[in-house]
Amino acid sequence: MNDLIINTENLTKKFGNFTACDNISFNVKKGEIFGFLGANGAGKTTAIRMLCGLSQPTSGHATIAGYDIYKDTEKIKLNIGYMSQKFSLYEDLTVKENIEFYGGIYRLPSKEIRERSKKLIGELGLESVQNKLIGSLPLGWKQKLAFSVAVFHTQKVVFLDEPTGGVDPVTRRQFWELIYKAADEGISVFVTTHYMDEAEYCGRISMMVDGRIAAMGTPKELKGSFNVGSMYDVFLHLARGTK
Amino acid sequence: MRTIFYIVRKEFKQIFRNKSMLPIIFIMPFLQLIILSNAATFEIKNVNFNVLDLDRSSLSFKLMEKFEASPYFIRSDGELSVNNVEEEILNDKAKLVIVIPENFEKDLVRENKAEVQLLINAIDGSAAGIIANYAQNILIGFNIEARINMINMYDPVRTPSIGISYRHLFNPELDYITFMVPGITALLVTLIGLLLSSMSIVKEKEIGTIEQINVTPIRKHELIIGKLIPFFIIALFELGLGLSIGKLLFNIPIVGSIWLIFLFASLYLIVALSIGLVISTFTDTQQQAMFITWFIMVIFILMSGLFTPIQSMPMWAQRITWFNPVAYFIDVMRMVMLKGSGFADIQRHFIILSIYAVISTSYAVFRYKKVN
Numbered sequence: 141m142n143d144l145i146i147n148t149e150n151l152t153k154k155f156g157n158f159t160a161c162d163n164i165s166f167n168v169k170k171g172e173i174f175g176f177l178g179a180n181g182a183g184k185t186t187a188i189r190m191l192c193g194l195s196q197p198t199s200g201h202a203t204i205a206g207y208d209i210y211k212d213t214e215k216i217k218l219n220i221g222y223m224s225q226k227f228s229l230y231e232d233l234t235v236k237e238n239i240e241f242y243g244g245i246y247r248l249p250s251k252e253i254r255e256r257s258k259k260l261i262g263e264l265g266l267e268s269v270q271n272k273l274i275g276s277l278p279l280g281w282k283q284k285l286a287f288s289v290a291v292f293h294t295q296k297v298v299f300l301d302e303p304t305g306g307v308d309p310v311t312r313r314q315f316w317e318l319i320y321k322a323a324d325e326g327i328s329v330f331v332t333t334h335y336m337d338e339a340e341y342c343g344r345i346s347m348m349v350d351g352r353i354a355a356m357g358t359p360k361e362l363k364g365s366f367n368v369g370s371m372y373d374v375f376l377h378l379a380r381g382t383k
Numbered sequence: 384m385r386t387i388f389y390i391v392r393k394e395f396k397q398i399f400r401n402k403s404m405l406p407i408i409f410i411m412p413f414l415q416l417i418i419l420s421n422a423a424t425f426e427i428k429n430v431n432f433n434v435l436d437l438d439r440s441s442l443s444f445k446l447m448e449k450f451e452a453s454p455y456f457i458r459s460d461g462e463l464s465v466n467n468v469e470e471e472i473l474n475d476k477a478k479l480v481i482v483i484p485e486n487f488e489k490d491l492v493r494e495n496k497a498e499v500q501l502l503i504n505a506i507d508g509s510a511a512g513i514i515a516n517y518a519q520n521i522l523i524g525f526n527i528e529a530r531i532n533m534i535n536m537y538d539p540v541r542t543p544s545i546g547i548s549y550r551h552l553f554n555p556e557l558d559y560i561t562f563m564v565p566g567i568t569a570l571l572v573t574l575i576g577l578l579l580s581s582m583s584i585v586k587e588k589e590i591g592t593i594e595q596i597n598v599t600p601i602r603k604h605e606l607i608i609g610k611l612i613p614f615f616i617i618a619l620f621e622l623g624l625g626l627s628i629g630k631l632l633f634n635i636p637i638v639g640s641i642w643l644i645f646l647f648a649s650l651y652l653i654v655a656l657s658i659g660l661v662i663s664t665f666t667d668t669q670q671q672a673m674f675i676t677w678f679i680m681v682i683f684i685l686m687s688g689l690f691t692p693i694q695s696m697p698m699w700a701q702r703i704t705w706f707n708p709v710a711y712f713i714d715v716m717r718m719v720m721l722k723g724s725g726f727a728d729i730q731r732h733f734i735i736l737s738i739y740a741v742i743s744t745s746y747a748v749f750r751y752k753k754v755n
Contacts, residue, residue, distance in 0.1 A: 192598045193598065194594070194597055194598060214600055214602075217599060217600040218600045220598065222595065222598040224594045224595060226590070226591030226594065227591065228591055228592050228594060228595035229592075230393070230397065230592060231590070232396075232397050232400045232401070233393065233396060233397065237393070237396065241392075241393045242599070244385065244386070244388075244389030245386050245389050245390070245596075245599050245600070245601050246599060246600065247385065247386065247600065273400075
């Protein structure tokens, strides 16, 4: 199979007269960290929802892990991980129960769930709190766990929608280490963020402005083409153009 | 199937970890059954009454004695005079005042006809009706006796008269608790089926986990079934609990088949749960869901025949109750528990509720859209 885990062509979503995503085309390779940047309301979340099968595109084509987003939504869902802006684990279940539940609904065999959840809890250093309710854990731990649960069942691709909102810099750093580790294992990471320092960590970036992709490339290429020193300046440059 | 199992397991864990859920499931049935079934009674006892006797004859004393001997009436203290009759009722010292006019005995003996006046506090109309009814019964009894006595004085031949005796079927002692417990048990099942189920689904929306669930391979029907099964089970448990309390605490018989009750309850729960599901699709927070569910439940309950008989509602209101699943359930509970009705007797209820179930589940599944 080809190496393009995500491939979109002229993907468009309209809500009435408003075009949230306007002919976006890009691709993400295996093991690549692809940053999806843009101001609030630029259309990032709409794009991510279409790719996850939560929202049907108005026009255009896209495949995820080789599956068509119109026809094979159920197969896509089996192969992707997703972490939303809102914290999405169950606060009234324990660490272990959350992992078991998500493993179960992704149809992993019970034995595999047990082995992998033990390994995961060990890697995250959560042995001492594995039987504690998630609600009692600090936000940083929760976010790391949410990410791990999102990739628990998949080797293909994970979508992260502003995963580090409200998290302190140290935990963000640790969170990105988890992302790198996942990418090293061959998982493609599609991440939206507001933090421009995080943008620098991405392999490739696309900048969305008013529903269109205004620029795309490695952080270095983008900084070079706008002749600025940081991603923050790139963002300002592009975002200012809209007003 | 396995997916449903995982959802059901998760739901049960969450339900039993919810601090407000356990009291609702285990304590509320006791409170409702014990308090409501004892308090909600239409039987009226110990009505205070007083008499203004302007005749002071042996017959008027006899009439007074009749009232005093009745288990429903208690004579209040104090002598009445023409001036303080109204005061007596205004001050709520007596609900009923009997005015026996002058020449009561004379009129009755000579003209075969006499009148008494009954003054009843009718703020509570239905209570007043019942008091009037009791009083009338006493007066009729007095009337018959008086006539027989008088006629027999002149004519030793016994006067023929028709005696009416009552036998109340299915609830021989007219025990109100016997009537209320099946209905209140039905109410408990409704509460779990409608309110808790709708709140449980909306809760996932409110805390954002529904988004996560929607990107998983869980199918629509799996999520719905998985979310509703726990409440289905808890509601049936609640039904069992209600029936046991009724049997052990109030000694209420279950004349008919208990399996038939559970079978009908299961069908009823399918309807209640899908209405709860529909509500959850219209709302975004648990608070909204609760308000809407309460609104619907209050109408369902008041129109269900639990407190006021459906037969005495105006025709248009009776027509509305045809669409009220709670009314069918309460009716069947009473029929099977107290009368021992079998499947053939409640066939009509079954058919109607089945149609209701098909419509409500299809609409609920249609409303519950995964992709938007």
